Amino acid sequence: MSDCVAIAPELPFRSQIAETLQHASRSMPPADQVAARELLNTFDKQLKPADGSEPSTETKREIVRKVVNTFVETKGALEAAKEGEAESCSLLLQHVIADNFDTKSEEYAKLVKSVAEAVRVGGEAAAEAGRPGKVEIAERILTNSYNFFPAESPLRPAVLQTLITLLGAADDLSALPLTPATLIPALNQWSTSEEEKVAFLTHAAGVYEKAGELSRALDLTVLALERAIDAKTAEHALALALALPNRFDVDDILKVQGARDALSGPADELVDLFTKVDELAAVEKAAAWSKTNAAYVEKLGVAGLDAEEVLRKVRLIALTTLAARSATKEITYADLAGALKVDEADVEAWVIDAIRAGLLQARLSQPQSIVRVISVSSRGTRRFGKDEWQLLEKRLSEWKSAVAEARATIESAEEVAAQGPITNQRRPQQRRQQGQQEQQEEATQA
Known part of the structure; x- marks a missing residue:
């Protein structure tokens, strides 16, 4: 995801509120739209005190809170007539919240998360109703919200987690391929605690696992394990690795410092089957282990993994x-x-x-x-x-002999080729040799 620069609309506060509230009202049933207009009239009275003074900061904040509640009630106000309207109004609302609350305050974070959660709820409802267009709008709104915040903002992981949850519910996780290469720099930028980062990774891994993307779930689980060694996380990472059909090692988990020591009991024995026990001797031990620990493997709760798979x-x-x-x-x-x-x-x-x-x-x-x-x-x-070294030495010797034989064959072929085409006529050199031999014989006889 790339950052975006929000262009603050040059509108007075009352116009900003009217735009966002009117947009939300278009996502309401007709009866509730009347209530929304009445709410806007109430806001007008609050914004124009009888003494002609400017409304207080707290008055503006109270109005923004009510607008946010309206967006929550309308599930992110995704039912507006025009698709682009939902996105632009969402960015306007983000600006209104940021302009009237301390962006470092808990209340600001709470309001932002409330809007993001409302969009997720609306997007999931659209997915269940078979309305992919509305789902895409919800996804774009959450993506825009993520990019609205600075790279170090603690709200980025919260919004990204909401987006991942929506993508998982909509069976559209391919739209956001989270990889360690792209995620690690973002994790290092977020100004959140390690505990919160681990919680994000664990949640995201769970979404991918539920969607059947076990390889991606394993990558994220290993990242979580690297940031905080935990026996349960290590055990789950082990289960994910063994659940992958064509994976036959647990190296990614064991590379994490401290992960091996965190495993105990059946998990410790399971790792030994794939690391310490001789491969041929492991078959009999694995058969006994599987028979004893079938319930344990089932309890790990990873799809595709059971004792028979081990x-x-x-x-x-x-x-x-x-x-x-x-x-x-x-x-x-x-x-x-x-x-x-x-x-x-x-x-x-x-x-x-x-x-x-x-x-x-x-x-x-x-x-x-x-x-x-x-x-x-x-x-x-x-x-x-x-044994493997001896076998390698033997095969290298065989290869060396084969290469020597091949070279001898090539050299022989090169010699034949150098003699030119084979004919029944004697070559000049052969005739000279024959003549010299005849002369020697004549001299001997004389």
């Missing part, structure tokens, strides 16, 4: 590790079944699952019951120990 990922990691360690690049169905603790008849399904997850490339030979490994992704392997 076991599935451990098995796929084991399959990938077995493929990476294979010196011949061929694995029998029986060996895979034994490693994964599954029936041999199910091996092909597991290999296909690994291929779809991008963990490896392989070919299945059903007649021979063999899996021929073409390549293995590092996403499914985590350990590089003595």
Whole structure:
């Protein structure tokens, strides 16, 4: 989001109030529009005291409060006849509030949040009614409101949170792709406490998670964890990482200093399955863990994650590790079944699952019951120990021999090419050599 510069309208206070109130009245039922006009008449009397003096600051503030209440009652006054009218009037109202209240006061913040919340309510109502045009108006109003405030304003996160909530309800989160790269600079600018920033990140992550965008939810949860280590946040981040279908590590969480220490109990054991336990040995332990902690995983409340998914990922990691360690690049169905603790008849399904997850490339030979490994992704392997070094050394030697053979073949081909086209006629050099040989033979005979 880019900042915007609000152009303060050169209108007297009474005209500003009349513009905003008349706009709000057009979003009211006909009966209530009469009440709005009567309210404006009341404001006129307040603005023109009998003694001819200027209205007091408190009088103006009281009028602004009532106008804000009108916007709240009309759910952001989104029902105006013209789309552009709603946006321009919203900016005018923002100016009126800022012009009559101390922008650092709690009341100013309360009024701004009330208007933003009213727009969100109106936008969600429009989304439920299938009126995308009104939803877009609400989104633009909240975007304009965000840009109305200085970059360091503590009201920016409040308005942005309201906007994210609306986008989530309208199934339109793609319109605001919050990424760490764009969000971190904004977080550093906001003059709010770390606790408030963490609360914002947690709320935003919840909106993305509810919408099924688990990757974005994980990014925001990790940002919250980086700002405040919390066992519950770390546990939820772990669950989000494992819920992502094609993710097989928890590195993002463990990179956060202190996050690993915050995990205990079943969460601690779960991390060990993906970090400490040998990949092949982890299958049996994961099966036992999943059986014991099915209720725990369910309680984490992350869509797509259950005990069976945990076991599935451990098995796929084991399959990938077995493929990476294979010196011949061929694995029998029986060996895979034994490693994964599954029936041999199910091996092909597991290999296909690994291929779809991008963990490896392989070919299945059903007649021979063999899996021929073409390549293995590092996403499914985590350990590089003595066995892996030995395998790498062996494959490098094979590669070196293959390269040497290729070079020899190329050199041989180059020699043949240098001799020119092959014909039945002798070359000049060959004829000279033949002549010299004949002369030597004649001299010997003489």
